[in-house]
Amino acid sequence: MNFCPFAKPVVNAGRVDYKVINERGVEQALMALSDQLSYLVNNDHVETSLLIYPQGLESFDDYLDFAAIADDLLLEEGYEGVFQIATFHPDYCFEGQQQDDASNYTNRSPYPILHILREASIEAALESVSSPDKIPSRNIELARAKGLEGMQALLTACQST
Structure with missing residues (x-):
């Protein structure tokens, strides 16, 4: 649905690194994040990274703590201003929203995900978009226009692929 207006060129250029982290423990999951941050520092051709956690973070509250x-x-690793993390989860719910509000689907995903973004890339992309705010x-308007059932169907389709 083009929720992120900057994603399509990066995806089409093959500059997204996808990693499935099958570790269930928090320490191992954090080590995978640390390793991925180091990988990104040493691999400028990778624009962004998705760390996918299919097990161990099923609870949205546990995921938020993580x-x-x-x-x-x-x-702690000195990446402030270099990277930032965006969050996605199958049960994502924005603070103050009802669980069944379609707007939550802008951050819902088939599995819990940490999306590592390069801050310099975000800044450059924001300059190319009018009214990024x-x-x-x-x-939210797009998700609500699609409706809860429509958004649920999109997520279900992602889960079946």
């Missing part, structure tokens, strides 16, 4: 620790790790509200 994401907070992941942000702390990013800072309106992207979240546009996404």
Whole structure:
């Protein structure tokens, strides 16, 4: 649905690194994040990375706790201003929203995911978009226009591939 207006060129250019992390423990999951941050530092041809955690972070609350620790790790390892982490989860729910609000689907995914983004790339991409501050509200409108059933169908289709 083009929720991220910057993603398509990066995906089409093959500059996304996808890693499935099958570790269930928090320490191992964080080590995978640390390893991926180092990998990105040494591989400029990779624009962005998705760390996919199919097991161990099924609970949204546990995932949010893990994401907070992941942000702390990013800072501890000196990557503030270099990378940032975006969060996606099958049960994502924005604070203050009802669980069944279609807008939550802008951050829902088949599995828990940490999306590592290069901050310099985000800044450059934002310069090429008019009114970037309106992207979240546009996404909410798109998701709500599609409706809960439509958004559920899209996520289900992703899970079956």
